[in-house]
Amino acid sequence: MTDRRTVLMAAGVAAVAAATGAAAAQSPDIRAPDIRATDIRGAVTFVGGKAIPEGHLEIYLEDPAIQDSGRRRAAKTSLKSEGGSKTIEFSLPLPASSTASPTLQVVVRLERADGWLVARGSAQFEAGLPVHVTLKAVIY
Numbered sequence: 001m002t003d004r005r006t007v008l009m010a011a012g013v014a015a016v017a018a019a020t021g022a023a024a025a026q027s028p029d030i031r032a033p034d035i036r037a038t039d040i041r042g043a044v045t046f047v048g049g050k051a052i053p054e055g056h057l058e059i060y061l062e063d064p065a066i067q068d069s070g071r072r073r074a075a076k077t078s079l080k081s082e083g084g085s086k087t088i089e090f091s092l093p094l095p096a097s098s099t100a101s102p103t104l105q106v107v108v109r110l111e112r113a114d115g116w117l118v119a120r121g122s123a124q125f126e127a128g129l130p131v132h133v134t135l136k137a138v139i140y
Contacts, residue, residue: 040075040092042131044108046119052135054083055118058109059090059133061125065103074104081110108133 040061046052060076074095079088092106104125110118119135 038094040094040106040125040131042090042092042106042123042133044088044090044121044133044135045086046135047137049086051084051086052081052088053110053118055081055110055112057081057088057090058111059092060107061092061094062105062107062122063101063103064105065101106131106133108135110135 044052044057044059057079058076059079061074063074075093077090077092079090081088105122106125107120107122109120112118117138119137121133121135123131123133125131
């Protein structure tokens with residue numbers, strides 16, 4: 001004989017299983033598989049809307065409030081600019097320990113193949129919002 005508690009428990013288990021199956025069957029187009037929900041997403045442009053010069057982009061998360069230069073940079077990624085794009089999108093992993101700091105910045109450096117710094121830009125990081133960094137030419 002089946003009591004009411006057993007029937008309700010079985011219905012609850014079936015509902016959870018159905019919801020889990022529906023979530024797993026969602027289209028992969030909702031979010032790219034290589035970008036985690038905790039990643040910082042953004043775009044880099046060059047001042048004046050010009051094409052980003054050819055070179056190597058170094059993109060990193062920095063907290064200027066930290067005095068120790070070894071711990072100041074929390075995450076880093078690199079991209080290559082071919083010299084024709086006006087916008088380059090990026091994704092940067094966000095370390096769990098960095099989410100609370102209100103002074104975090106996303107910094108982008110553009111260097112030539114010989115190591116010369118061509119341009120630099122930074123933008124304040126706000127959790128959950130995309131970051132837009134405008135590169136400005138470096139004058140020596």
